[in-house]
Amino acid sequence: MDIKIALPKGRLLGKTASLLQLADWGMDGYHEKARLYHLKSTAYPNLSAKMFHERDIPIQVAIGNYDLGICGRDWVEELLAKYPSSAVIKVADLGYGAGSLYMLAGLAGTGMSDLRRKAGRSTVRIVSEYANLAESFALKERLSRFSIFPVWGGAEAYPPEHAELALISGGAGTEFLNTGMVPVERVLDFSAYLIANRDSWGSKDLNKVVASICESCEQLPADERVPKEPGMRPEIPLTPERTEDGLIRLALPDGHQQEPMLEILNKAGIDIEDYPSPTGNRRPAIGMEGVAVKVIRPQDMPLQVANGNFDLAITGRDWLTDHRYQFPSSPVKELLDLKSGRVRVVAVISQKLPVDDVADLRAFIGEKAMLFRVASEYVNIADRYARDNHFGRYRVIPTWGATEAFLPDDADLLIENTETGRTIARHHLKIIDTLFESTACIIGSTRIRPGSAKDKKTRFIIEALRAAVEGM
């Protein structure tokens, strides 16, 4: 009987690879520089593995694509917080990769009851990659009015101005001192876990594989455990009310878009210090009067601009489109095309499918009467694409990167971005449709009053950047 296991990329990869070595799985392709994500075990001929972003693993195991998985318990609890009946069983605590989730607040203030009172008057904003756990926290603490802002990363950049609370994963509590935030509750302690699909656990013989992991795990040197009480401040800080002072708040992207962005800023004659920042500083200083800069994920920018946390942001048209598909009435618009970072957003299938375009695909799905799975980081674009093309009964599987590894076993279609198409070809996939082209662009709020000081200032910045782009 075949056994499939989902293995983590990223922070747990090193220790997990050591563990599998101790267990003598003979899974040599599992290492940091792996270019192909499908793996076979030489020790257990019926055991195969695939590498995923850690966050995708509980979902993949729950829906039954994999019998087993290894990932942090934080992501398992994040799934169970919203979907308690998910078919996931926590089999064993593997001990390594330990951390905690902390609810952090921006500024020192009074008590939890004050926050509850504040929630009676205005909205408490909680920002996190763990949106479901953040919601559970808000319900448990009985905040009467709250908004959860799911982010792709960089949650620590938001408080105090742009959120009252942030739910963040970290080690010992002291490291938050540098961010100016204080922990108000340790929400969860976690470490790497071996998890199983409930049906597989009940029907398949996973005994040898599971035993080999559990036995080897004891030989693995355990991480230092986080001390139980890392200097928690039981006081919940209160944030001062938001002020409108004519300050322009600009969001710049982190990640690989930083270099081209820096080039445009330089061309426009705008000085910026510590961007990209080797120390991970998210508040670089900018050489423009009355402008404050924060560095956040481009994926999160449209939502942040819509909510008035930023006046201008530099993101990709792909993320703006995804946001507008989810929220057609959102007060965000594109202000300037920066013409850099050009990618195509495409529909991708396995080369094995006898299908060349969307019409073929629709016919193919109709014939097979299959449940059709679309995997994408762009959940709303993928949903709309499947709907508009009448794919019948379909499911959108949200992913957090490395989406090309999902085909052909764990999804039937991808909506992906690509620059050259090379990665797609390397994974034996083919493009059957181009949805649109995306470049970096400046987005802004539609709610800035024309002729106001803010309006004039944003226009000034946009014109400077326009001149720079046109001169490039």
Added chain:
Amino acid sequence: MRVQRCKGARDLSPDEMARFRLIEETFRERCLRWGYQEVRTPTIEYLHLFTSAGTLTPSMLGRVYSFLDWDGWSGERVVLRPDGTIPIARLYIDTMAGEGPARLFYVTNTFIFEETGKKTRERWQCGTELIGVNTPASDAELIVLALEILNNLELKNVTLRLSHAGLIKALLGRLGLSPEEQARVFDRILDGDARALAGLRTDKPELDSVLFPLLSLKGRSSGFLKNLRAISARSLPEFKPHLKSFIDVVSILENLGCKYQIDIASGAGFEYYTGIIFQLYSGREKIGGGGRYDDLIPAMGGGDIPASGFALYIDRLMSLVEPETLKEPVRQSVLVRFKDKDNEEMKEAFGVARSLRDAGYTVELDLGNMETANVRWVLDIRNKAPKYVLRDKVEPRVIEAKTLDEVLAIIEEKSGYQDSLTKGTSSG
């Protein structure tokens, strides 16, 4: 691929709808006679309506159908109505504030996630809210109205259990718990966890001897509460106002001849209750409940307006009622047959059917072999004499007629004695 019903969702068959409508019509008829007015609120509300302090317990809120809708960019979640009362309070504040007391009723569905999918996640209830009054008589009015409806539905073994939210809260206040622990235990009691109080003890042994018997005792008269008042007068003075309000209502019920049972620990219901809580059972099945919630409208910013109400659970009542029409299928309707190739016959058939319906009969057109057990009369339309041939299936015979009036006269004569049964099902 077979098209499936959504997990946890339920279809209502014609048989079940007959039961549903019987309950709904009985409920509406009684409410209208008591001067209540029907309202309907939207299926979708903002989530914060229900998260506002003291409306639903965290355990309930963890099971609501909430999501970001097309306007959700601000993070504002919407929810499929998980409860009947809170939207009515919102409606009152929204559109009726300042108009004084209101008697309102509704028939609505509510949505609560249930893990196994074996129980339905969409539930139907009919309820009343009496807003702007806080007298013992108003509490009694609701209880009597609820019992009257159940009586009209001919339900057997209906019992009434009474508790008091103010009393439960005062008891918990005596247990020396922190406010958080107190809230947690209260939530557990309200979520129906009868063991929530089991492990608790006060820091004063002399209180234990009063409190815990009090929680576990059950009584059947206002004398029981008066006894409680006597033993608690000195040691538990904060119980006094709650016991008084409890006794006032119970005395009225006694006076009206209502049977009830007092069970203080059985406060299952919603967190917004402040005064009397009542639960209705048929045998062991809970079929409804209600109570006084004086703090709800103030907490929602609607001003100092007291209110109370109850709801009956239609899904549970449906298996307990027996509509007349379902007891034995009555042959009642008329089946009109014609040759559909003949335009004249068809025109005549549609016309005759209309006239018979106007005269109060249920009439089906025969679209091909549609003779069912319900059909008493089969009427053939012909394009030659005799124009009408009527067959009676109850007293088997065939009658020929020249005019529609003749047909009507025959049906009228034969059906007259069972008029109420023949003339449509809606009178049931």
